[in-house]
Ligand SMILES: Nc1ncnc2c1ncn2[C@@H]1O[C@H](COP(=O)(O)OP(=O)(O)OP(=O)(O)O)[C@@H](O)[C@H]1O
């Protein structure tokens with residue numbers, strides 16, 4: 001069990017160094033509080049964003065924390081790949097530049113996998129291949145638009161899709 | 164102690180009905196889990212956003228939750244007024260329309276009090292009377308701009324302010 | 327394997343049956359607060375049996391049935407397509423439809439899963455998902471607020487995220 | 493009473509002494525992630541003694557001293573102006589400057605408060621703030637993440653917010 005964990009930790013650490021460099025353009029690393037007995041301690045995330053000093057996650061700004069957490073998520077996804085990923089509003093704390101970097105990181109990974117990303121940020125929407133619009137219509141419920149027209153099946157009792 | 168609490172609760176409840184109507188254009192109310200022994204239970208927030216059914220805070224969407232929490236904060240501030248309020252990125256989950264409504268609510272309250280609001284949303288910045296720009300300059304640290312020029316004191320060792 | 331489409335019928339805020347095709351690559355979803363975006367994610371978790379009702383912001387499964395709808399049941403279908411390995415080890419391209427229904431009845435909630443129209447148990451569905459390389463843990467789904475939770479959780483809780491992966 | 497200006501000197505990311513005038517009404521602050529916006533709020537909490545070091549994202553008070561700076565101390569001054577009631581009960585318009593300094597020394601951290609240049613104890617400062625109608629609890633400051641915390645806290649924790657108000 002400990003061996004399996006240390007093996008996973010080594011792979012996630014390596015992936016994290018890469019994804020953090022990609023998102024924050026700095027150096028990030030994962031560290032075990034208790035390397036000899038991992039289950040007796042926690043997981044420390046330390047990072048040196050571009051041009052700044054090494055800091056633990058807890059001391060960073062809101063946006064830097066989110067970006068670091070996303071690098072960690074990308075590392076987990078690299079070690080445990082799936083054909084389909086979902087991100088629901090992961091860019092809430094990010095400014096325009098960081099949102100754009102994240103969008104590019106998602107786009108490059110989307111060559112080989114599907115990414116479904118919910119976002120309010122135009123910067124994110126513009127980088128995607130398809131945007132699904134969702135609105136609430138009084139007395140009707142959720143209406144979905146923006147789905148490519150050739151996909152709509154007239155036989156469906158769903159006249160509002162693509163309408 | 165119980166009387167003081169029930170009195171505060173009555174005033175905050177009344178204020179919440181008003182601030183929720185202002186922000187979400189619906190009906191919101193606070194309810195004590197245990198009205199006879201308030202300290203034995205929690206505080207329930209129920210709301211009916213415009214055009215929807217009554218729901219507890221826990222069942223709402225991310226943005227609806229934030230808007231409801233902000234109405235609660237406004238109610239607390241109305242009952243316990245201060246001359247100066249600070250909001251640090253309270254609009255993270257809000258869409259454009261809700262951010263605009265929040266900005267208007269802050270603006271109307273700012274007639275009689277100072278509000279200092281940190282935000283990434285242009286909709287919020289455009290409604291304010293003054294925007295302070297903050298950036299990080301390599302080898303220099305935080306630089307503050309956008310402060311009204313007539314306020315800069317040349318005697319200060321702070322040439323970057325307003326520069 | 328890839329996701330081809332998701333159909334929501336009387337599920338949460340989707341009063342009308344709605345089929346949402348999902349293309350390859352990078353797809354975004356946008357719209358006003360409370361319009362139903364996260365409900366689409368809940369539908370994916372629902373149909374694949376990878377979340378509790380609380381994980382879909384519902385007290386009970388029957389809370390997932392559209393309140394304004396006319397039917398006493400909610401139905402979600404996920405269409406998948408990809409290279410499947412058949413019994414002889416050959417890879418063929420096929421489509422598979424996974425469906426889950428929850429019905430409100432006098433006796434309580436009734437729910438079942440179907441694969442290509444045939445009722446199956448959740449364990450069978452998860453075996454199929456594993457064959458397709460599709461996680462059954464929900465680790466590939468980052469819910470609204472998860473990133474912020476990840477930034478505020480302590481070191482031990484964070485390490486436990488890694489425990490689950492190993 | 494109103495806030496007239498905040499001056500940060502070698503505090504967190506403010507390596508250079510910076511005076512920030514704050515006007516009446518609605519003021520916004522904006523800029524990239526990690527630029528120092530929340531540090532301005534930390535400075536307000538610091539100078540008025542209304543947060544622990546952890547509440548300002550610092551392990552210890554000395555962590556608030558700018559790492560890249562040349563001085564071993566950090567200094568924040570808040571300029572307030574308003575109608576003050578003097579000893580005879582008359583209202584006069586006055587300005588007051590509140591300052592706090594934290595210094596790193598071999599023996600550890602040293603910090604003190606000043607009002608108009610005179611060292612005071614925290615209790616004296618908080619008496620002054622109460623006279624000015626300025627909260628000493630920090631209830632008027634909504635920190636980054638507070639709204640999201642408020643939405644995810646349970647009913648009892650939420651009621652406790654009201655306990656503090658009463
Ligand atoms: N059983 C139900 N019947 C009808 N409507 C429902 C049901 N369950 C949830 N809803 C509605 O769904 C809405 C929430 O939708 P959802 O969480 O998908 O919003 P969202 O688009 O993700 O918003 P945000 O941008 O704020 O996160 C709620 O306003 C609620 O009224």
Ligand SMILES: Nc1ncnc2c1ncn2[C@@H]1O[C@H](COP(=O)(O)OP(=O)(O)OP(=O)(O)O)[C@@H](O)[C@H]1O
Nearest residue numbers: 061062063504505525526527528529530531558559
């Ligand atoms: N003692 C210190 N010396 C120098 N820099 C510091 C010190 N303490 C914190 N910082 C820097 O301050 C930055 C954080 O600033 P702050 O939290 O104000 O950012 P922000 O503008 O609020 O960003 P966000 O939009 O992401 O919330 C960190 O990047 C950190 O490097």
Ligand SMILES: [Mg+2]
Nearest residue numbers: 224225364470
């Ligand atoms: Mg949502």
Ligand SMILES: [Mg+2]
Nearest residue numbers: 061062530636
């Ligand atoms: Mg901040």
